[in-house]
Amino acid sequence: MASNTKNKVFGSEEASAMVEELRAAFDCGKTRGCEWRSSQLKALIKLSEEHEKEIVQALHSDLSKSETEAFVQEIAMLKNSCKVALKELKYWISPEKVKTSLAAFPSSAEIVxxxxGVVLVISAWNYPFLLSLDPVIGAIAAGNAVVLKPSEIAPATSSLMAKLLGDYMDNSCIRVVEGAVDETSALLEQKWDKIFYTGNGRVARVVMAAAAKHLTPVVLELGGKSPVVVDSNINLKVATRRIIAGKWGCNNGQACISPDYIITTKEYAPKLVDALKTELEKFYGKNPLESEDLSRIVNSNHFNRLKKLLDDDKVSDKIVHGGEKDESKLKISPTLLLDVPRDSLIMSEEIFGPLLPILTVDKLEESFVVINSGPKPLAAYIFTNNKKLKELFVRNISAGGLVVNDTTLHLAVHxxxxxxxxESGVGAYHGKFSFDAFSHKKAVLYRSFIGDASVRYPPYTSTKQRLLKALIGGGILGIIRALFGLS
Amino acid sequence: MALYTAPLLPSGPPSSCFPSALTNRVIIAKEKTKQAQHEDKRSLDARGIHPTTHRVNPLLSWVQYVPILGPPATLTTLTILLYLTQQPLSRILAQAKGPHPGERVPFAQATPSRLGESTTVATAKNGNPSKSKRVLEQPTELKTNTHEIENGLAGKKGNLCPSRALTGVQEEMEEIVRDLREYFKTEKTKSVTWRKNQLTGILDLIHENEDAIFKALHLDLGKHPAEAYRDEVGGVEKSANKSxxxxxxxxxxxxxxxxLxxxxxxxxxxxxxxGVVLIFSSWNFPIMLSLDPLIGAISAGNVVVIKPSEQAPACSEFLANTIPQYLDSNAIKVIEGGSTVCEQLLQQKWDKIFFTGxxxxxxxxxxxxxxxxxxxxLELGGKCPAILDSLPNPSEFKLAVKRIIGGKWGPCSGQACIGIDYLLVEENLSYSLIELLKKIIRRFYGENPAESKVISRIVNKHHFERIRNLLKEPLVAASIVHGGLIDEENLFIEPTILLDPPLDSQIMTEEIFGPLLPIITLNKIQESIEFINAKPKPLAIYAFTKDETxxxxxxxxxxxxxxxxxxxxxxxxxxxxxxxxxxxxGxxxxxxxYSFDTxxxxxxxxxxxxxxxxEPRYPPWxxxxxxxxxxxxxxxxxxxxxxxLAFKLGLKKYN
Structure with a gap:
């Protein structure tokens, strides 16, 4: 069903008809039941278990992702999310009792x-499987009808998902629409109850502006230049390995939380570069372009963009490692650049690729100024054993998430x-936060009719007024006196 | 700047660029503050200002909302409420007398501070024009467009067009935001002390200026001091104390x-x-809806710009004048103005926008x-329904009706986003309901509600016309079963009840935001769910029922x-x-x-x-x-x- 849309032209008419269908399905209350939600989540697990091979293959054809990376960072993460949701669902959906203020006594209140309603998930190409289905988990757990628009830049995974979701999921409430700009525009014209977008800031603005027309709330998961601050008093080997795992081990740097650049001190930079070189060789061998463990660049557009970053006059002589390119295979080897000027092209946009510039400062505290002078990144990392520096970092750096002494790991913690x-986005997800992102927190207040005091209502008599006065300021004795009409 | 064909108030300038408009507005402002007994009727009528003597007991409206359980609980509740709001009764009673005619509102001058003076355009109106002159090069532009808002912001057709080049104002605006951002970077606002100081400042502000607030609210909306206390001052106080x-x-x-x-x-x-946040507040609760979000923004450690609604000019002016005196004017600014100012503000980069409207x-x-x-x-409104199930116990039925009346006409005469918009009831109940409604309305507001002064008036001519037009449809007019009296001079509309107006009439398709209560009868009360679901999602649903299912x-x-x-x-x-x-x-x-989190x-x-x-975390895989x-x-x-273990012992072989 879902994959049928591929062959037809998907315009706003089709989109509107589809949304109408989904809304009707949602309105009949199907998705609200706990059973429906868990059955769909179970179907997602089943889907990813039974078709693990195909998913790995699709990811390989789209991005040459290695099997381990595909498994660890996409399939396993997704299954984990599903399991967390399945396990916690009954707690999440039960209303939260809250205390009511005494002003509303007697009453009880809860947050439901x-x-x-009907939500739209637009996902990205770099983790085409995870970033498509992880938000869908939240949407299902919260009981919404969902339309997923996977990225057309990862076509194999996109069509695989359309097929698998069509086979495994309830198609009356969960759909996949494949396509590019035209299809997305047609979808964005519709009225949604939430739009969850993963991608870049430029498109995010379009999405939010479209959402504004229908007052649709949005979650925008974008990227940014995520910095890594490296202190000199650390276990360098562990640190470099973790940086490499976060940078090239994450889809060859094409991940929104990958380290974008390193800041370290002038004296320490050469040591760090040496350590990185050594570990890189251990990981990816002497000829990284041949390594099976490194993803390729997704397409020639991005390849050329990255090439341009390296060809910039300001940085072309700063390459201290790597820099090899293979245009036919769309591969770029892990590349280190030392002391790049801050006004270079590579330092002014998100790199999203296997290039890692290293900035040097005299004192490490200056790195905070460097980071804070740019737009807020999605993640920021620091490697240090200096407690004070850690605290300063946590206090002063504003980013989506911070990790001390590791990279990218916070993504896996639900x-x-x-x-x-x-600039790195609006809203949050994962675990309970996903559920919340797709839920409305309805305040429900229960009051009863018992014991309504007549003093509350006009017309007021002098007795009532006296009583009120006593109630408010006269203390117990005054009240008793007022009740007996003695004052 | 976008020019809208706005229905202008009589006192308003015919066009936004009239040089005389500024002086006109200043005079109005002065008159308002003086509130002389011999006002210029022409300009004041439009604002619905009428010198008042309050005869109705002030406890009426604010106590009405203290839900109470019998006398013993009444004691607790009231004491607690009093404790929460820390308001001596004597004060409330004193305020009940209302603003004295001829009394000058004690608006103090803004303390000269580097930035504080640059933002409060209001200082110009308040008699010290020299201070604010340097700030906004084209104050005329800023101030005279107040009436455009009717179409520009509150209106339905308006669009935020790219504004006419108001580069001077734009630059000022940019400077203000830049300065705020610089100040935010000093980290001062992040400290607990700063936050607590500002919250205390808000408490001081409302304590020391309570009379001025009541006066401003009376000027803008004809709000009774008791209602003003309950809905605005008291709420802010409670919120600030809590934070x-x-x-x-x-x-x-x-x-x-x-x-693990x-x-x-x-x-x-x-x-x-x-970081730097922008708060747009609305005119129906001009103090509460400005200060309550502000409390959240301050608690969270942000620097703030507040844009009060220009449709409540006295309150807007009050906030602009008073806030710099009580709060850190490097971090919290009030910018007054109409739609042009809004457009300019929206062109700046903010870290959060909190909008009520x-x-x-x-x-x-x-x-x-x-x-x-x-x-x-976005805090918006909607048609909030009330469902009234049959309540066999007559006292419960009566209580429900009382609370419905309180929820309809209590807050700002129905001009509230959470006020009841329409009432759903079973057909056989409608007669007794209407009789009871009439009876209690009469008891609450007297035979002539226009005279009661406990009900707010309609905010301005534009809204007055809008509500009047709702009633003009013949079939709607025919459905009026109570009220319907309209006093154009005082912008007052009587509590009005309509029985089964046509469902496709404007009154049932648009948010009423006024003192009209349509009653829709259903065969079975359970149908109300379907009825409500056929409309856009409202801000609140009220249901009076004892049926747990x-x-x-x-x-x-x-x-x-x-x-x-x-x-x-x-x-x-x-x-x-x-x-x-x-x-x-919204x-x-x-x-x-939740404010803090927002x-x-x-x-x-x-x-x-x-x-x-x-180790297995790393390649080669x-x-x-x-x-x-x-x-x-x-x-x-x-x-x-x-x-x-298996690996170490060589029990399994991999690649």
Whole structure:
């Protein structure tokens, strides 16, 4: 069903008809039941278990992702999310009792999480499987009807998902629409109850402006230049390995939370570069272009963009490692650039690729100024054993998430909200936060009719007024006196 | 600047660029503050200002909302309310006399501060024009467009057009935001002390200027001081006190559990301020809806610009004059003005925009925010229904009707986003309901409600006309069963009840936002769910019923910002409940901790140690590593152990 849309022209008419269908399905209350939600979540697990091979293959054909990376960072993460949601669902959906203020006594109150309605998830190409289905988990857990628009830049995964979701999921409430700009525009014209977008800031603005027309709330998961601050008093080997794992081990740098650049001190920079070179060789061998463990660049557009960053006059002589390119295979080897000027092209936009510039400062505290002078990143990392520096970092650096002494790991922790701030996005998800992102928190207040005092209503008599006065300021004795009409 | 064909107030300038408009406005402002007995009738009528003598007991409206349980509980509740608001009764009684004619509102001059003076355009109106002159090069432009707002912001057709070149103003605006951002970078606003000081400042502000607030509210809306206290001053006080006592707790990082796999690691969530935030408030509760979000923004440590509604000019002016005296004027600014100013403001980059108002303007605000990916909170309205089930016990029925009246005409004469918009009832009940409504309305507001002075007036001519037009449709007019009296001179509309107006008439398709109460009769009260679901999601649903199944059905089958059983409006007082809409009634929530969260970014922080490394995390990949990771992801620690043992002992071979 879902994959049928591929062959037809998907315009605003089709989109509107589809949304109408989904809304009707949502309105009949199907998605609200706990059973429906868990059955769909179970179907997602089943889907990813039974078709693990195909998913890995699709990811390989789109991005040459290695099997381990595909498994660890996409399939396993997704299954984990599903399991967390399945396990916690009954707690999440039960209303939260809250105390009511005494002003409203006697009463009871609760906060009920209700589904928003029909939601749209637009996902990205770099983790085409995870970033498509992880938000869908939240949407399903919260009881919404969902339309997923996977990225057309990862076509194999996109069509695989359309097929699999069509086979495994309830198609009356969960749909996949494949396509590019035209299809997305047609979708954005519709009225949604939530739009969840993962991608870049430029498109995010279009999405939010479109959402504004229908007053649709949005979650925007964007990127940014995520910095890594490296102190000199550390276990360098562990640090470099973790940086490499976060940079090239994450889809060859094409990940929104990958380290974008390193800041370290002038003296320490050469040591760091040496350590990085050594570990890189251990990981990816002497000829990284041949390594099976490194993803390729997604397409020639991005390849050329990255090439341009390296060809910039300001940085072309700063390459201290790597820099090899293979245009036919769309591969770029892990590249280190030392002391790049801050006004270079590579330092003014998100790199999203296997290039890692290293900035040097005299004192490490200056790095905070460097980071804070740019837009707020999605993540920021620091490697240090200096307690004070850690505290300063946590206090002063505004980013979606911070990790001390590691990279990208916070993504895997479902108890932490994952989302950006400022230029890196709006809203958060993962675990309970996903559920919340797709829920409306409805305040429900129960009052009863018992014991309504006549003093509350006009017309006022002098007795009533005296009583009120005593009640308010006269103390117990005054009240008793007022009640007996003695004052 | 966009020019709109606005229905102008008689006192307003015929066009926004009239040089005389400025003087005109200054005179009005002066007159307002003096409130001389011999006012210029022509200009004052338009604002609906009428010298008043208050005869009705002030306790009427504010006590009305203190839900009470019999005399013993009354005691507790009232004492607590009093404690919460710390308001001596004598004061309330004294205020009941209302503003004295001829008394000058004690607007003090803004303390000269580097930035404070530059923002408050209001100083010019208030007699010290020299101070504000340097600020906004074209004050005429800023101030004279007040009336455009009718179409520009509150209107339905208006669009935020690229404004005419007001470069001077634009530059000023940019400078203000730049200065604010610089100040935010000094980290001053992040400290607990600063936040607490500002919250105390807000408390001082409302304590010391209570009379001025009452006066301003009376000028703008004809609000009775008691109502003003209950709905505005009291609410702000409660909110500020709550934040003051909780802010430190809210600020503390929250620990998060982290799976053992990541050992050694520590996770926490840090609430950090967003930065420079913009608050657009609305005219119906001009003090509350400005200061309540401000409390949240301050508690979270942000620097703030408030744009009060220019449709409540006296309150706007009051805020502009008073806030710099009580709060850190480097961090909190009030910018007054109409739609042009709004447009200019929306062109700046903000870290959060908090908007209270209508859906159409909310949509514009959000589109503008999209340019900078600014998160927004939209507090809008909607047609909030009340469902009245049959209540066999007559006293309960009476109580329900009382509370419905309180929820309809109590807050600003129906001009409230959470006020009841229409009432759903079973057909056989309608007669007794209407009789009772009439009876209680008469008892509450007297034979001639226009004289009672306990009901607010309609805010301005534009809204007055809008409401009058709702009644003009012949079929609607024919459905009036009570009230319908209209006093154009005083902008007053009597509490009006309509029985079964046509469902396709404007009164049933648009938010009424005025003192008209349509009653819709249904065959069975259960049909009300369907009725409500056919309309956009409202901000609140009120239901009077004792049927538990019906209650559950309402909660699970309808969608609205909040649901309140057997009472009205009390959810606004309850700061443990999130306050905010869904769908057409907005998104985002505030009050209590939710206000703090609305203006905070929850930053995830993960701490790791640089030892204990899991080798299979890194390439080059192998079968062993893949297997290891699979086990690790299942958090199968025992399996992991076996796996590693097997590997060490050479029991399994990988690649």
């Amino acid at each position: 999480s209700e589904p928003l 108890t932490l909200p994952f989302g950006g701030v400022g | 003051l006592s909780c802010v430190q707790k809210w600020m503390a990082p929250k620990k998060s559990d982290i799976p 796999l990541f050992f050694p690691a520590k996770g926490e969530v840090f609430s950090e301020p967003l 209508s859906p159409s303007v909310g949509s514009m605000v959000m589109s503008a925010a999209a340019k900078n990916l600014t998160p927004v909170t 019906f209650k559950r059905k309402i909660v699970s089958e309808t969608s609205s910002g909040s649901v309140i059983f057997n009472d009205t409006l009390v959810q606004f007082l309850c700061d443990t409940l999130p306050f905010g809409g869904v769908g057409q009634s 998104f985002g929530r505030y009050h209590g901790k 203006f905070s970014h929850e930053k995830a922080v993960m701490h790791r140690k640089l030892f204990l490394e899991i 192998s079968r062993f590593k893949l297997e290891f990771l699979k086990l690790a992801y299942r958090l199968n620690y025992f399996g992991l152990l076996l796996h590693m």
